[in-house]
Amino acid sequence: MNLSFFIARRYLFSKKSHNAINVISLISVCGIAIATMAMVCVLSVFNGFGGIVEDMFSAIDPDLKISVKQGKVFDYHTPAFDQALQLPGVQLISESLEENALFTFEDQQVPVHMKGVSEDFKVMTEMDKLMVDGSFRLREDVVDYTTLGAGLAVTLGVRPGFINPIEIYAPRRDVRVNLANPAAAFATGYVQIGGVFGLNQPEYDEQMAIIPIELARELFNYATEVTSLEIKLDPGASVNKIKREMERILGDNFLVEDRFEQQRESYRMLQIEKWVTFLILAFILLIAVFNVVGSLSMLIVEKKEDVRSLQNMGASNRLISRIFLYEGWLITLIGIVSGIVTGVILCLLQQQFGLLKLSDTPGAYIIDAYPVILKVGDLLIVFVVVSLISLLTVLYPVNNLKKKMSVNQESAFSAPLNGDRF
Numbered sequence: 001m002n003l004s005f006f007i008a009r010r011y012l013f014s015k016k017s018h019n020a021i022n023v024i025s026l027i028s029v030c031g032i033a034i035a036t037m038a039m040v041c042v043l044s045v046f047n048g049f050g051g052i053v054e055d056m057f058s059a060i061d062p063d064l065k066i067s068v069k070q071g072k073v074f075d076y077h078t079p080a081f082d083q084a085l086q087l088p089g090v091q092l093i094s095e096s097l098e099e100n101a102l103f104t105f106e107d108q109q110v111p112v113h114m115k116g117v118s119e120d121f122k123v124m125t126e127m128d129k130l131m132v133d134g135s136f137r138l139r140e141d142v143v144d145y146t147t148l149g150a151g152l153a154v155t156l157g158v159r160p161g162f163i164n165p166i167e168i169y170a171p172r173r174d175v176r177v178n179l180a181n182p183a184a185a186f187a188t189g190y191v192q193i194g195g196v197f198g199l200n201q202p203e204y205d206e207q208m209a210i211i212p213i214e215l216a217r218e219l220f221n222y223a224t225e226v227t228s229l230e231i232k233l234d235p236g237a238s239v240n241k242i243k244r245e246m247e248r249i250l251g252d253n254f255l256v257e258d259r260f261e262q263q264r265e266s267y268r269m270l271q272i273e274k275w276v277t278f279l280i281l282a283f284i285l286l287i288a289v290f291n292v293v294g295s296l297s298m299l300i301v302e303k304k305e306d307v308r309s310l311q312n313m314g315a316s317n318r319l320i321s322r323i324f325l326y327e328g329w330l331i332t333l334i335g336i337v338s339g340i341v342t343g344v345i346l347c348l349l350q351q352q353f354g355l356l357k358l359s360d361t362p363g364a365y366i367i368d369a370y371p372v373i374l375k376v377g378d379l380l381i382v383f384v385v386v387s388l389i390s391l392l393t394v395l396y397p398v399n400n401l402k403k404k405m406s407v408n409q410e411s412a413f414s415a416p417l418n419g420d421r422f
Contacts, residue, residue, distance in 0.1 A: 145194030
């Protein structure tokens, strides 16, 4: 066993002449352990919320989405699209036509983001997971249905089962507004309320209405054009591989996005919040680590006679410095390992039993308890960051000791401790 490490280990667990050193060492370990535990728990909770957001968006967002980079609509009945949509792994394709329109119901008028979808949209998405009232329907016989965001339904004052339909006013693309008869510049349509969905995202809940794509094309005077194609892949298919192949086939005029790119801003904000919180905890950890400096400095003072004995036996300054360096590292390592283990245990308990609730009222939120997802990558990041901060901080008292020993090799620790020497 390495001599420096052996002595450092003995110093760590041996009884000190001054009880304060034991207390400070214990405080140092506890401080590092608590900060490390907090990092593990916070990152895992953010992972949990990210998982919920991903599940909710995956219920309405396709695996891949193709849209045009310039302009609004495109016709996908071309040889390039035929080749791209027949790639292995492509299971289902749904057309989508999105435009702004005005919904009116009785005396309420609300501008909406209207999304026309084909029947394949039912199979492609998991809208049933998002429905809060009614059911998801598009067209039955000659009746068209709309599915509204929860906030939009509240603003209009509607719910599934109402007899009166919603009236749609859509601006005509090829007609100029006539001030004498402005209504002529709008196409009108009618839809019944089929269901209400909730995604807890304002841009969806307060603005989106889903209707049949046939009605959307009729209102906006389109034939086969779409604003996007939404693609469902086979289970186990490589999203990145198919995405790259489609980009190669379709060229630079089209944009192929996976789920994360479709909700880039939402995921980016969640990641920013996660790592900013992590940095704040890292600064708190830095304060806790300074206790190790105090503990190590007091230990150096206490062990000055031992250091002098080691020097008399021929121990080099490097060997003596390593003793206290290993001592500091052992203190931090115990704190790090204890913190990670405790954090993992707490996260597993939260996963299993939901000990920490979001609200005292069951059903007030989508979930009742804080969600937690443990990731090995996050544990490694916590271990590396805490280790790096702790190890760099420990270098200060050790380097200070090394300087004092080099100033006066022969008289080190023989004189009373002052501001410059032992």
